[in-house]
Amino acid sequence: MSDEIIAVETAPTSAFTVTLTDQHVGIITIDVPGEKVNTLKAEFVEQICAILQKAQQYPQLKGLVLISGKLDSFIAGADISMISGCKTAAEASSLAQKGQSVMSHISAFPVPVVAAIHGACLGGGLELALACHARICSLDDKTQLGLPEVQLGLLPGSGGTQRLPRLIGAPKALDMMLTGRSIRAKQAQKMGLVDDTVPQAILLQTALERVALGRQPRASLPWQARLVGGPLGKALLFHFVRKQTRAKTHGNYPATEKIIDVVRTGLDHGRASGYQAEATAFGELVMTPQSAALRGLFFASTTLKKEQGAAAEPLLLKRIGILGGGLMGGGIANVTATRAGLPVRIKDINQEGIRHALKYSWDLLDKRVRRGRLKRSEQQRQMMLISGTTDFSGFERVDLVIEAVFEDLSLKQQMVEEVERYASPKTIFASNTSSLPIHAIAANATRPEQVIGLHFFSPVDKMPLVEVIPHAGTSEQTISTTVALAKKQGKTAIVVGDSAGFYVNRILAPYINEATRCLLEGEPIEHIDSALMNFGFPVGPLQLLDEVGIDVGTKIIPILVEALGPRFAAPPALDAVLKDERKGRKNGKGFYLYASKGRQAKKKQADPSIYRLLNVTPKQQQGAEQVARRCVMIMLNEAVRCLDEQVVRSARDGDIGAVFGIGFPPFLGGPFRYIDQLGAAAVVQTLQGLQQHYGEHFAPCAGLLKRAQEGRCFYDE
Numbered sequence: 044m045s046d047e048i049i050a051v052e053t054a055p056t057s058a059f060t061v062t063l064t065d066q067h068v069g070i071i072t073i074d075v076p077g078e079k080v081n082t083l084k085a086e087f088v089e090q091i092c093a094i095l096q097k098a099q100q101y102p103q104l105k106g107l108v109l110i111s112g113k114l115d116s117f118i119a120g121a122d123i124s125m126i127s128g129c130k131t132a133a134e135a136s137s138l139a140q141k142g143q144s145v146m147s148h149i150s151a152f153p154v155p156v157v158a159a160i161h162g163a164c165l166g167g168g169l170e171l172a173l174a175c176h177a178r179i180c181s182l183d184d185k186t187q188l189g190l191p192e193v194q195l196g197l198l199p200g201s202g203g204t205q206r207l208p209r210l211i212g213a214p215k216a217l218d219m220m221l222t223g224r225s226i227r228a229k230q231a232q233k234m235g236l237v238d239d240t241v242p243q244a245i246l247l248q249t250a251l252e253r254v255a256l257g258r259q260p261r262a263s264l265p266w267q268a269r270l271v272g273g274p275l276g277k278a279l280l281f282h283f284v285r286k287q288t289r290a291k292t293h294g295n296y297p298a299t300e301k302i303i304d305v306v307r308t309g310l311d312h313g314r315a316s317g318y319q320a321e322a323t324a325f326g327e328l329v330m331t332p333q334s335a336a337l338r339g340l341f342f343a344s345t346t347l348k349k350e351q352g353a354a355a356e357p358l359l360l361k362r363i364g365i366l367g368g369g370l371m372g373g374g375i376a377n378v379t380a381t382r383a384g385l386p387v388r389i390k391d392i393n394q395e396g397i398r399h400a401l402k403y404s405w406d407l408l409d410k411r412v413r414r415g416r417l418k419r420s421e422q423q424r425q426m427m428l429i430s431g432t433t434d435f436s437g438f439e440r441v442d443l444v445i446e447a448v449f450e451d452l453s454l455k456q457q458m459v460e461e462v463e464r465y466a467s468p469k470t471i472f473a474s475n476t477s478s479l480p481i482h483a484i485a486a487n488a489t490r491p492e493q494v495i496g497l498h499f500f501s502p503v504d505k506m507p508l509v510e511v512i513p514h515a516g517t518s519e520q521t522i523s524t525t526v527a528l529a530k531k532q533g534k535t536a537i538v539v540g541d542s543a544g545f546y547v548n549r550i551l552a553p554y555i556n557e558a559t560r561c562l563l564e565g566e567p568i569e570h571i572d573s574a575l576m577n578f579g580f581p582v583g584p585l586q587l588l589d590e591v592g593i594d595v596g597t598k599i600i601p602i603l604v605e606a607l608g609p610r611f612a613a614p615p616a617l618d619a620v621l622k623d624e625r626k627g628r629k630n631g632k633g634f635y636l637y638a639s640k641g642r643q644a645k646k647k648q649a650d651p652s653i654y655r656l657l658n659v660t661p662k663q664q665q666g667a668e669q670v671a672r673r674c675v676m677i678m679l680n681e682a683v684r685c686l687d688e689q690v691v692r693s694a695r696d697g698d699i700g701a702v703f704g705i706g707f708p709p710f711l712g713g714p715f716r717y718i719d720q721l722g723a724a725a726v727v728q729t730l731q732g733l734q735q736h737y738g739e740h741f742a743p744c745a746g747l748l749k750r751a752q753e754g755r756c757f758y759d760e
Contacts, residue, residue, distance in 0.1 A: 074112025118168025136326030142201030196334030336712030374503025579708025
């Protein structure tokens with residue numbers, strides 16, 4: 044089959060062009076002018092309709108192929124700013140109806156329309172592909188398909204809630220929409236989401252050949268297969284999905300309820316009712332505070348990714364050194380090699396530490412191989428990027444060294460001295476410290492301008508945030524180079540001030556301290572943790588302390604007390620927990636019980652001996668809302684202090700740090716957006732009430748009092 048192009052139709056400002064091959068197949072190329080990736084905009088409705096009408100004018104047209112003109116992206120979704128520009132629910136619903144209309148035009152097109160997908164095919168992009176009569180995608184790792192709207196507090200609004208369940212079945216469709224997870228090529232083919240997967244080199248050719256087969260019957264599942272078991276099966280499915288979803292969301296994400304309702308409406312009452320319900324629900328969700336907060340986080344993180352932290356251009360990094368092969372060192376080596384693609388040289392005091400670090404990366408990569416997400420040859424190639432040494436051999440060639448040794452100031456100062464002796468004069472020294480001042484680590488350095496903090500969170504491969512901490516003498520280029528490395532490692536980086544606890548640990552400490560005060564007052568462990576999980580945190584504060592390590596989590600408290608005062612002091616009675624050698628999950632002894640391997644309890648249970656140890660009788664006296672209020676309000680108060688003391692550069696950075704660093708509820712947008720939502724005056728009033736009941740550590744800070752008095756919001760500043 045020849046594919047010589049014999050005709051071209053294009054409009055100078057259009058994102059869509061059509062070319063006609065000598066086999067009478069139209070190739071519609073999607074290429075949004077001036078953008079790195081394709082996103083769908085409102086004005087594209089007319090453009091798509093126009094291009095379809097133009098294509099229909101060819102009398103011998105056999106079919107159409109939709110393909111992207113971008114290098115590694117099909118369509119990454121809808122333009123979020125377009126959605127955020129809607130002022131009313133009706134306006135947002137109208138936007139959805141326009142999207143549904145154009146998808147219906149594609150679906151009803153008289154000759155076959157095939158989507159040739161390479162790269163991200165997400166949100167509105169997948170809805171467009173679903174409207175086509177067939178979908179072919181490349182086998183490239185960059186190719187991912189998904190409907191992530193729920194992560195913005197929305198649902199698919201261009202027919203996705205109706206087409207996807209009919210294509211792959213309601214259970215799998217609901218899972219995709221309720222989690223927002225992306226599907227890779229082979230998995231997409233297995234579940235019936237795409238019709239074929241091929242190497243990128245023959246993607247277009249395969250799509251053209253698919254058109255030649257003619258319009259095949261829609262691969263829509265029969266009703267029984269979609270729901271399994273008829274009406275009873277349908278009732279059970281939706282009951283189970285709703286129950287499971289509520290257990291995860293605690294009712295904090297209205298989009299999940301709407302998705303379930305809209306899918307069921309379509310299956311119960313037909314597509315027309317389903318499309319109407321989808322558009323209505325979309326409009327309502329756009330207006331919710333949860334969606335506004337989640338979209339705010341999206342814009343904030345997107346903007347942050349474009350910033351380099353300082354005015355100077357970053358240095359080109361070719362090789363990275365890591366000091367320490369422990370849990371953090373191994374994790375940092377992994378993301379540096381596997382995500383940044385940079386050679387890593389690990390130094391440890393013995394071979395055991397190096398073996399531990401290498402095994403950490405091997406195990407993570409092996410898991411991906413077993414799941415079919417990585418080839419064994421690629422695993423070996425990535426592992427070859429990591430090497431180890433018990434001396435400083437090879438460090439003369441590294442551009443940046445990340446220190447991940449024990450939290451001991453003299454040891455870290457020694458590491459600076461040794462790196463300056465054995466590495467290049469241009470080598471940057473980045474300390475992965477969670478508590479020690481960077482200026483103190485750099486105190487004896489001969490090149491203090493090349494010393495900086497780079498605080499990772501555990502586990503490194505999962506936690507998305509890093510704090511970049513310059514001291515007063517750190518150069519602009521050192522800052523920008525460190526931020527650039529963090530981005531290569533797949534991290535979101537915020538630049539924070541060099542003060543005790545930096546930002547994340549400083550706002551986390553009073554939150555956990557207040558939870559322990561509730562415990563000492565007799566509130567049961569599970570009640571405290573469930574109160575904060577119902578509020579929206581992924582885990583409760585006491586379980587978090589167990590996961591981090593009670594010894595590690597409490598180590599920063601004396602540093603904070605010394606630097607910032609007694610409001611950070613942990614209750615003295617808590618010393619009994621440390622004296623009892625309780626370190627949490629890592630030694631199987633903490634606030635919770637830990638079963639032996641192979642006998643893990645279905646639900647975590649508190650260790651009853653902790654109450655005897657603390658000399659308290661567990662009895663729920665405060666409601667969940669009051670427990671959550673105490674812990675959250677004290678965190679908000681400290682976050683405002685951090686902003687006013689310039690520990691964080693902006694409310695935006697403070698919100699990103701709290702959500703990405705400690706799991707502050709994303710649907711609230713972060714501490715500062717949440718204060719804006721409540722109003723500073725209401726927050727001050729709540730804190731003053733808590734102050735009267737529980738003590739001076741709840742006294743609202745000067746910054747909050749001033750904003751309350753002036754009626755100012757953080758996002759107005």
